[in-house]
Amino acid sequence: MYGETEVLVAGAGPVGLALALALTRRGMAVRVLEKREGLSAASRASTVHPPTLDALEELGVLAPLLPGGVRVDRILWQQVEAGARVGAKAGIDLGILGGETGFPFRWHREQQDLTPALLAALPTGSVRFGAGVTALAQDDAGVTLRAADGSTHRARYAVGCDGASGAIRGLAGIGAETSDYAHRVLRLLTPLDLRDVVPGLDGLGYLFDGDGSCSLLRMPENWRLIFRIHPDMSDADAMAEAHARARIARFLPSAQDMEISGRDVYGVSRAMATSYRAGRVLLAGDAAHLTNTRGGMNMNAGIHDAMTLAATLDLVLGGEPERLLQDWADARLAVVRDALLPRTDSRVSGSPAEEVARMAALSPDGQRIWARQASMLDLARIGMPT
Template sequence: MSNKDRVIISGGGPVGLICALALARKGVPVTVFERFDSLKDDPRAATTHPATLELLNELGLEQEIREAGLVAPVFQFWDRISGELIAEFDHALLADETRFPYVVQCEQFKTASIALAHLRKEPNAEVFFEHEVVNISPNDDGVAVTVRSPEGETTHHARYLIGADGGRSTVRKAAGIAFEGFTFPEKFLVLTTPFDFQAHRGYSYRTYFADPEEWCNCFKVAADGPPGLWRTVFPADPDASEKDLFDEAAVQARLQKFFPKEGDYEVVHRNLYHVHQRVAKTFRLGRILLAGDSAHVNNPIGGMGLNGGIQDAANLAEKLAEVFLGRAPDSLLDLYDLQRRTVTTDFVQSQSIQNKKRLEAKEPEVRAQNFAELKGQAADPTKAKAFLMRSSMLDAQRRAAAKAAE
């Protein structure tokens, strides 16, 4: 770790590890510092879109991730009030656009674990758990990074520092980069159950329910299965306590309201979190770069957060390797900022906000218009394909590539 001629990455989640793997494969020495003592069994992001699968395939990870997860070619929109299936979209329409005309439902800790196993095999890569980046000091030829571990604080030097350390990023805050946007007033409540919604209700592995009072996302993950688990996501009163929201009677009432059945649901996991829509003012400040949640966060409807982070990682690694190895000028990193920040602000943020508005619309005429649009798109193969190009993030990836040509 004494050699400063390397890249340091703060954060050993899927974004940091995939970025490290891509850099190491290109011949760039890299060190990852992760504050936790191991990979966390994070119950959040699981959806991996076709655009991201293409990038993971380039690293030789797609098959392992697919085998660790569930292939989900279809997703659905339902109206909870009427119980009507509004629209169903099949990624098979993208078969002429991508080798991966499906979504893979693979929990992010599994993706991180797979990436870590590959990274361990790279001779110019190292990963240190229980090592938290607590301060940074940029200079003319690199960045001094202060790291706290069980042995105390130490200082390390790198030519470049990547902050992949989450929405509360120490790197972003220490660099003084603003995190612009807002926080939704409601919290998101996640209730996980082994109840098989596909077998008993006919729901696809990714299903969205519109409701003017309490929308819901319902999706399946492999977990330790088969048979797997189903996660249901609801908006929750911001003033309600976690104790009240997690109360068994309240949990059962919420699930029964949406999915009535005889007997109680087995609920194996409860989670509650705040949701933000924020983007860093810049993804690049000199030798400091941001990727993943440290650069942008959004609501999870549509599954675009982790995908955007992995896409950041691949884009950044490609450019940083060229700069680090002397094959391109340092200004190439400005293109990373332009491409990824443009995609994030113009596509991911707007699309994820629109996804939420579609589910929570209250006015009957707005709901009717939303449903008519979805039905029309699903019924027309050309319109359905265009819808899928956006939802799969293939359009966003191609837009980013077009920025290079511009």
Template structure:
């Protein structure tokens, strides 16, 4: 890695990226690929192994081609063209096949790959890249706009450093120091129940006939999200807020829940478990001056739909394109960054938040007539190729990308009614 010299000219300074999860590392890689110097700051001493997000949609795979990792992701990932909407009592309700979108995208499917593998792949590229400084084991304590640039105060293993950059991207998660330092409100709510992810090496498709590799299972008492990744099958289900995490994740309790999904006399080997709070929140703004926030720092949502990570990657791809134009003198700084805020916040509200909230409420619906109406609607959508196509364009985020683009110049956004 190289340590970027600090220039007095903001256009020569690096872009500071805070947070080295999948969104932050992608931001750094996209900027570096365009010849922009980057300082990537991460509190952990090395990239984290986090199993939470595991779905990459078509629009995201198209974007990741630009940093040269899509082919490798396919070497390690699992291609899933079909997913099911099921009912725990009634079985299969509707089947959706992304291959209906084969004329629109090179990737008419979901790619299942745990997010830490993307981080590993991108980190390996960053580690040897010119103009990239990696500050791991370092904590940002404050950020500020500074004239035409930005500053970030960082506690490193070698002491305090004040970084100066042209721009800063905060991709430091839902408890974002960047967002809090700027005083940005994080509006929304938290679900009362926790969500619990359990991963097992048992092949659930051998225990549940006809099970797809991705399944949303409605139930008024305990809905399920069941999916396969290359390493394991994962089951996501709600845990009562009154149940302590220690009890919910105890081995006997996990076994009891999995046996309720599919009886297995041999028992379930468990390779990972995580219980976490789930929120629907969107920041009041995604930008203050030359400082932008992205991914979970800007919007967090239910995992039902697998779009949170994807939309975060779209955020930073959009931000990077605008920063590159600004630094090259090809874009008006105020108009470009205002467009980032308007577009990405609108996508977060109208697509990510709206769809994940609707998906979650559909799975947990308790009133019988509404449950039946939701099933009828899903059946009708799946049975009509045009409706199914429109539905899958939306849930794969192709619709939002085709509508707004990624990094579309402000003058070209007027038709999208931003």
């Protein structure tokens, strides 16, 4: 009821829960409405970048999570040449970011491990499950949301963190520019430690030949091999044993008989909301943006949305002008339009054959700039009120 809840959050994913916790830590009364009956267990985002680690530490949930993840200190690029496993190489040590963050590394852990930690840190009863938003009304004093379980909730502001297919964006009348990338992704899982196969590999590597690439990501219990597949290939054909083995043999010929413990195919979409705000309704995370998965930036950008929005709402609810919310909305939209989408698009649009040479040619200053951008240190605090 209005008077008890100051902010309603739709969606109990990592962005919605991070926002709820950041608001709670600032003393605000928050309620989260989630359409599922529990937290999602789907395998989705898996990369946490340095400024997001800083944010999780600020929220008080990082320490118990770090031991179960994979720390990645170095990124490898390697050319695969015909008849040879080892070609030209390049690498960047993320330790060069040590002066800018307490966590100069990437951290790999499943999103499904992050959300329970965020939920556990919230006051009991903060999240109402089985309560997807079905209706929205707002006036000069607040926002009213009706949920699928028949309940009605009122607060001064509402934030849609309910994903690209969530209800809030449409109910608030906010449009979106959306498209699907032409390619889909084949993901193979293996328990084989690929550090024993690729010299110099730490926890993240990109292998290239003249026509394509293979990404290697170390996770706590396995390695992921990521391949782009042709738009005309069916999911079944992409996951077929013969095709999977041919892809492995192309980039890792000495490990072509590795155990494959899992496989799937997923599509990749691109989206940007036309605004982050409609009156007292705001958007964050997938409800506002979707990017190519290369670089693992989208969930991180959503958590940055949450942290900057929490600080802004704290000021506005404390009596500062409401225009601060529009300043925040404009700033975060500009991040997506001018940096996030162009940056992720560029990682899949260039020539694979040129990637290693381009990375190898970077000067020390160039490496630092690349690492800052890849780690999102230049974007995370945009929109934070001063």
